[in-house]
Amino acid sequence: MLEFQNITKIYESKNKQVVGVDNVSLKINKGDIFGIVGYSGAGKSSLLRCVNLLERPSNGKVLVDGIDLTQLSSSELRTARLKIGMIFQHFYLISQKTVGENIAFALRAAKTPKNEIHKRVKELLAMVGLTDKEDVFPAQLSGGQKQRVGIARALANNPSILLCDEATSALDPKTTLSILKLLKQINEKLGITIVLITHEMNVVKEICNRMAIMQDGKVIEEGAVYDIFAQPIKPLTQEFINSVVSFEIPDEILKDVKGQVIKLLFKGEVAGEGVISDTMQRFDVKGNFLHGTIEYIQERPLGIFVMELQGEKSTVDEAKKYMEQRGAVVEVVKHV
Known part of the structure; x- marks a missing residue:
C-alpha cells in the first residue's frame, strides 16, 4: 500500500513561498490504478514526485508498505526507489542507444548481473509488444512505441509501484487507448499498483478504479471512479466530468x-x-x-x-x- 500522510511541499523563491502540495493525505491500495486529476498548477505532479522523493516533502510522511521513505538513509532510499518505476510524458529515451540498450541501462543501474540482462530485456520487449525493435534507435519509433519502451524500462527491476506522469498526453487518441490497455494488462498480470496523473478524464474513465481531484495543492474530492462519475460533488469535479459526458441543455x-x-x-x-x-x-x-x-x-x-x-x-x-x-x-x- 502507498500512503501519503499530511504531505506538504513548499517551494522557496527569493521573495515568496509557493505551496505546491497542501496537507494531502491519501491511501492507495495494492493493485489499484489510481488517477490523480487536476489542471496545470494543481499540485498533482509535485505530489507524484513525492512518492519516490524526487521531491522531498516539506512536511508529512510517504509510506510504502508501512515504511516511511522520508526516514530512510541515502543508500536505503536508492534501494527503495528500485521498486518504484516511472514513465513520463516525453519518454526521455537515450537517443544514441538502441531500444534494447535503453532498457538494459536501467538494469545495469540496478547492478543486475550481466548474464541476466539480455534475457530480461527480451522478456520486457515481449511484454510491451516490441519484440522486433530491440536493435532499433528511438528516432525510428512512433510516439506510442517510444512510450512502450519507457514502460519496459520502468518495469525492468520488477517494481511494485508504477508512476505515470501524463504518460499519454503527447499521444493521439488511438495510441492513447493502446497504451492504457497495455497498462491495464500489466496491472492485472503483475499486480502492480499504478498511480497516474492526468488532466484528461477519458484516461481515468478508461482504466482507473479510484481517483482524486486536486485544486490549489489540495485534494478536494476522492473515491471510486464510478461513484464520482455518477455523482460528482465539487464544481471542479463536475467540470471535469462534463468534459467527458456533458448534459448541459441549451x-x-x-x-x-x-x-x-x-x-x-x-x-x-x-x-x-x-x-x-x-x-x-x-x-x-x-x-x-x-x-x-x-x-x-x-x-x-x-x-x-x-x-x-x-x-x-x-x-x-x-x-x-x-x-x-x-x-x-x-x-x-x-x-x-
Missing part, C-alpha cells in the same frame, strides 16, 4: 418546454432496465427525451438521461417517485 431548448425537466441517473444493472418505458405505461404522463447516454465505467453501466415530463403535477410526482423506487436518482432541472 437555454433556448428549456424556454420551449412546457412540462417539468428532470435528470435521471441509473446505476449498475438498473441502467439496462426499462424503467422509463415502464413509467410511461403505468402513469398518464408524456415523456420527451432531451438528452441521454449509457456510459460504461469499469465495465459497469451508468445511465444518465434528461427528459421533459408533461401531465398533472400529482401524476408527474407519482411517476418520479416510482422511478426512484426502481433505483433511479431523480433531479429536477426545471419546474413547470
Whole structure:
C-alpha cells in the first residue's frame, strides 16, 4: 500500500513561498490504478514526485508498505526507489542507444548481473509488444512505441509501484487507448499498483478504479471512479466530468418546454432496465427525451438521461417517485 500522510511541499523563491502540495493525505491500495486529476498548477505532479522523493516533502510522511521513505538513509532510499518505476510524458529515451540498450541501462543501474540482462530485456520487449525493435534507435519509433519502451524500462527491476506522469498526453487518441490497455494488462498480470496523473478524464474513465481531484495543492474530492462519475460533488469535479459526458441543455431548448425537466441517473444493472418505458405505461404522463447516454465505467453501466415530463403535477410526482423506487436518482432541472 502507498500512503501519503499530511504531505506538504513548499517551494522557496527569493521573495515568496509557493505551496505546491497542501496537507494531502491519501491511501492507495495494492493493485489499484489510481488517477490523480487536476489542471496545470494543481499540485498533482509535485505530489507524484513525492512518492519516490524526487521531491522531498516539506512536511508529512510517504509510506510504502508501512515504511516511511522520508526516514530512510541515502543508500536505503536508492534501494527503495528500485521498486518504484516511472514513465513520463516525453519518454526521455537515450537517443544514441538502441531500444534494447535503453532498457538494459536501467538494469545495469540496478547492478543486475550481466548474464541476466539480455534475457530480461527480451522478456520486457515481449511484454510491451516490441519484440522486433530491440536493435532499433528511438528516432525510428512512433510516439506510442517510444512510450512502450519507457514502460519496459520502468518495469525492468520488477517494481511494485508504477508512476505515470501524463504518460499519454503527447499521444493521439488511438495510441492513447493502446497504451492504457497495455497498462491495464500489466496491472492485472503483475499486480502492480499504478498511480497516474492526468488532466484528461477519458484516461481515468478508461482504466482507473479510484481517483482524486486536486485544486490549489489540495485534494478536494476522492473515491471510486464510478461513484464520482455518477455523482460528482465539487464544481471542479463536475467540470471535469462534463468534459467527458456533458448534459448541459441549451437555454433556448428549456424556454420551449412546457412540462417539468428532470435528470435521471441509473446505476449498475438498473441502467439496462426499462424503467422509463415502464413509467410511461403505468402513469398518464408524456415523456420527451432531451438528452441521454449509457456510459460504461469499469465495465459497469451508468445511465444518465434528461427528459421533459408533461401531465398533472400529482401524476408527474407519482411517476418520479416510482422511478426512484426502481433505483433511479431523480433531479429536477426545471419546474413547470
